[in-house]
Amino acid sequence: MTTTLTPPTPPDHKQGRVRRPKAARAxxxxxxxxxxxxxxxLFTIGSLFPLVWTAIAASRDNQRLAETPPPFWFGSGLFDxxxxxxxxxxxxxxxxxxxxxxxxxxxxxxxLSTIAGFAFAKLRFKGRNAMMLIVIGTMMVPPQxxxxxxxxxxxxxxxxxxxxxxxxxxLVSAFGVFFMRQYLIQALPDxxxxxxxxxxxxxxxxxxxxxxxxxxxxxxxxxxxxxxxTWNDFLWPFLVxxxxxxxxxxxxxxxxxxxxxxxxxxxxxxxxxxxLPLLVVFAIFGxxxxxxxxxxxxxx
Amino acid sequence: xxxxxxxxxxxxxxxxxxxxxxxxxxxxxxxxxxRRRARLSRRWQRDMRWSPYAFVSPFFLLFxxxxxxxxxxxxxxxxxxxxxxxxxxxxxxxxxxxxxIFDDDFFWNAAKNTLTIGIISTVPQLLMAMGLAxxxxxxxRASTFYRVAMLAPYATSIAAASLVFVLLFGRDYGMINxxxxxxxxxxxxxxxxxxxxxxxxxxxxxxRWTGYNALIYLAAMQAIPQDLYESAALDGxxxxxxxIHVTLPSLRPTILFTVVVSTIGASQVFGEPLLFDAxxxxxxxxxxxxxxxxxxxxxxxxxxxxxxxxxAIAWTMFLILIVIGIVNYVISRRLRASS
Numbered sequence: 168m169t170t171t172l173t174p175p176t177p178p179d180h181k182q183g184r185v186r187r188p189k190a191a192r193a194x195x196x197x198x199x200x201x202x203x204x205x206x207x208x209l210f211t212i213g214s215l216f217p218l219v220w221t222a223i224a225a226s227r228d229n230q231r232l233a234e235t236p237p238p239f240w241f242g243s244g245l246f247d248x249x250x251x252x253x254x255x256x257x258x259x260x261x262x263x264x265x266x267x268x269x270x271x272x273x274x275x276x277x278x279l280s281t282i283a284g285f286a287f288a289k290l291r292f293k294g295r296n297a298m299m300l301i302v303i304g305t306m307m308v309p310p311q312x313x314x315x316x317x318x319x320x321x322x323x324x325x326x327x328x329x330x331x332x333x334x335x336x337x338l339v340s341a342f343g344v345f346f347m348r349q350y351l352i353q354a355l356p357d358x359x360x361x362x363x364x365x366x367x368x369x370x371x372x373x374x375x376x377x378x379x380x381x382x383x384x385x386x387x388x389x390x391x392x393x394x395x396x397t398w399n400d401f402l403w404p405f406l407v408x409x410x411x412x413x414x415x416x417x418x419x420x421x422x423x424x425x426x427x428x429x430x431x432x433x434x435x436x437x438x439x440x441x442x443l444p445l446l447v448v449f450a451i452f453g454x455x456x457x458x459x460x461x462x463x464x465x466x467x
Numbered sequence: 468x469x470x471x472x473x474x475x476x477x478x479x480x481x482x483x484x485x486x487x488x489x490x491x492x493x494x495x496x497x498x499x500x501x502r503r504r505a506r507l508s509r510r511w512q513r514d515m516r517w518s519p520y521a522f523v524s525p526f527f528l529l530f531x532x533x534x535x536x537x538x539x540x541x542x543x544x545x546x547x548x549x550x551x552x553x554x555x556x557x558x559x560x561x562x563x564x565x566x567x568i569f570d571d572d573f574f575w576n577a578a579k580n581t582l583t584i585g586i587i588s589t590v591p592q593l594l595m596a597m598g599l600a601x602x603x604x605x606x607x608r609a610s611t612f613y614r615v616a617m618l619a620p621y622a623t624s625i626a627a628a629s630l631v632f633v634l635l636f637g638r639d640y641g642m643i644n645x646x647x648x649x650x651x652x653x654x655x656x657x658x659x660x661x662x663x664x665x666x667x668x669x670x671x672x673x674x675r676w677t678g679y680n681a682l683i684y685l686a687a688m689q690a691i692p693q694d695l696y697e698s699a700a701l702d703g704x705x706x707x708x709x710x711i712h713v714t715l716p717s718l719r720p721t722i723l724f725t726v727v728v729s730t731i732g733a734s735q736v737f738g739e740p741l742l743f744d745a746x747x748x749x750x751x752x753x754x755x756x757x758x759x760x761x762x763x764x765x766x767x768x769x770x771x772x773x774x775x776x777x778x779a780i781a782w783t784m785f786l787i788l789i790v791i792g793i794v795n796y797v798i799s800r801r802l803r804a805s806s
Contacts, residue, residue, distance in 0.1 A: 204607075207603075210599060210613075210677075217631050217632070217635065218631075220631065220642065221631050224631075237645055283525065286518075305534060307792060310533075310534065311781075314781075316540040317533065317537050322555060369514050370522075398624070399622075399623075399626075401737075402738060420627055424742055442624065460618070461682050461686035
């Protein structure tokens with residue numbers, strides 16, 4: 168399955184900043200007019216409104232939600248509802264579980280991807296290009312198609328409701344390898360490695376003392392992207408973490424939605440709690456995450 | 468493939484070490500010195516030759532264990548009867564799982580829905596992303612703010628997003644029908660009518676991914692050399708013609724890439740229709756009106772408890788993806804040949 172995978176735009180060290188000569192005002196450097204701002208405003212509202220409205224709905228009771236017009240502003244019940252959702256959906260345990268799962272996955276993926284990405288970017292070995300093509304090719308195989316045998320394995324090992332059943336399959340990340348390779352090709356000067364080699368450094372020492380320090384910004388971004396991805400993972404945790412309750416946040420939130428509670432505002436409170444931590448991360452590190460996505464330019 | 472060191476899978480060593488072996492520089496050699504150096508240089512060469520394989524092996528081992536092997540085993544399981552309650556007991560049935568699903572109207576229904584939901588969610592999504600990227604590529608005030616805001620849906624999980632959209636798309640009290648009423652459109656039944664429900668499910672996908680794809684297009688646009696625009700401007704091309712004749716051709720590989728990734732994503736849609744269903748089942752609505760293949764797989768495997776049949780569905784989806792991959796390859800070659 169060869170696809171023209173085009174490798175993302177090369178990492179731009181001054182990320183986000185467009186380097187264009189001032190004199191060249193011809194093409195894309197035009198100042199945006201009012202219509203452009205209007206369209207941007209509409210899309211921004213469209214992106215943020217459902218999230219804000221989740222909080223509004225969570226702050227109202229069900230009677231109010233079953234009236235027209237729907238509520239546009241916050242009621243007074245938000246914190247009560249959040250508290251009920253927290254206990255009803257067992258979100259405390261779910262948060263601990265998900266933080267553990269997403270943290271372990273993200274850290275492992277980042278370390279393994281950096282090492283492999285370094286090999287693909289800077290070391291010469293037989294079969295390198297073919298192996299890189301295989302890595303990219305694996306991105307074309309959706310993991311969902313493998314769930315049935317994985318489910319059988321979990322049953323055989325008696326791992327259902329155990330977190331390692333969720334962590335292990337999530338460690339396969341072709342995106343991570345590709346991402347770190349793209350970064351290191353640019354960010355790591357060959358001379359630096361050569362110099363270390365002349366001093367007699369082994370490959371492991373090169374990785375420890377040169378690659379890791381040089382890769383740190385990209386590792387941080389990849390770590391955040393992988394954390395988000397694992398945090399939001401739904402299908403597989405939903406299949407293996409159900410029977411006795413050792414849920415991740417998404418499983419718990421979905422459980423609220425699929426339970427028999429008719430309490431819509433409670434469901435919204437749960438959805439809000441499950442999303443909030445990532446929104447906080449995005450609010451703080453948004454710029455870096457945007458830069459990382461634009462550097463990797465591949466869907467994970 | 469085991470540890471990467473001394474593996475049988477490694478290539479034969481014809482040219483002594485691929486990287487330039489470089490023994491440490493030195494002064495006057497004594498005998499002991501020389502022996503030490505020989506030993507070091509042997510270790511050095513081993514390091515240079517085998518370490519790269521050790522470094523890339525974890526990815527391949529993990530993929531083998533949790534990607535490739537399960538994928539192939541799915542094909543094997545699809546030729547057996549396997550019950551969910553005893554997933555390790557398998558009995559051979561040949562191709563019967565396949566004939567069963569091909570005889571099932573709901574399979575074809577799910578395949579059609581996957582196609583239509585895929586189109587409804589992917590085409591507008593990528594078109595809007597392209598327009599957005601074009602606007603984001605202007606000189607803007609607070610450009611980072613827009614980018615982060617448009618990425619907020621990407622931070623929202625499928626589970627949370629779907630549950631919110633159920634409410635927004637409510638027939639009697641939902642925000643969207645209320646807004647439509649304001650402009651004189653009657654209430655639409657976003658759950659039970661076929662096309663509205665497919666649109667509603669697709670809108671969750673569109674909402675989550677448009678901003679992300681816009682950033683990818685934006686990254687590619689920023690990599691287009693400025694002189695291309697300058698010479699186009701000298702030739703008298705206006706902004707629209709510059710977009711058609713400079714921007715789009717330069718983005719062709721990126722567009723193709725996003726189309727491939729979105730297609731694969733669209734073939735796997737599962738959580739959105741599962742959680743959008745007000746009946747909380749896995750049938751994708753009371754008339755299966757928005758059941759996708761992913762959801763049909765889940766229904767067969769985990770509701771009806773036929774893992775063998777679910778495997779046959781998974782394997783069929785895999786074959787469809789291979790066909791799409793081949794078609795895409797042919798198209799991209801054509802495109803490249805024509806340019």
